[in-house]
Amino acid sequence: MRLFSINDLNFNEEDFLDNINEYEDIIPIIEELQNFLSYDEIECVGENxxxxxxxxxxxxxxQGFIDGNDEFITKEELENNPTRAQGEIMDLFVIRxxxxxxxxxxxxxxxx
Ligand SMILES: [Zn+2]
Known part of the structure; x- marks a missing residue:
């Protein structure tokens, strides 16, 4: 089952290497942003x-932050709406x- 796509890449549930249930808060965030995302290609140390x-x-x-209400906000959203962070502690939160x-x-x- 496809969870989301980023450009021409499909991310299927059956190809996920960890327990997807541990990421149930993260998947909807990616789903929502999928049309605005893109990917790069990198080489890692050692073979996959x-x-x-x-x-x-x-x-x-x-790249984003978690606000005081445990809500995820992207760096871009925050830059476009700086008052959103006023009086709040924003914790860095990056999803890769x-x-x-x-x-x-x-x-x-x-x-x-
Ligand atoms: Zn592989």
């Missing part, structure tokens, strides 16, 4: 453990997707 065929990954990065260019398996990496 999913298939050991390549060290290349597609990467998608969503890595998808193997060979087998298509993917993971979510959160930076807090």
């Amino acid at each position: 453990e999913c298939c050991n065929k390549t060290n290349k990954n597609y990467i998608v990065e969503i 997707l890595y998808k193997c260019v060979d087998c298509g398996k993917w993971i979510i990496d959160i930076l807090e």
Whole structure:
């Protein structure tokens, strides 16, 4: 089942390498933003453990913050609406997707 697409890349539930239930708060955020996102290609150190065929990954990065109400807001939204952060503590929250260019398996990496 496809969860979301970013440009021509499909992110399917069955290709996700971790327990998707642990990311149930994150998936809707990506779903909502999918049409505004794009990906790059990067080389990682060592071959991807999913298939050991390549060290290349597609990467998608969503930079944002978590506000006092536990709501995610993208860096862009905040820049366009600076008063949104007034009097609030905004914690950095970066969502990264890595998808193997060979087998298509993917993971979510959160930076807090
Ligand atoms: Zn792979």
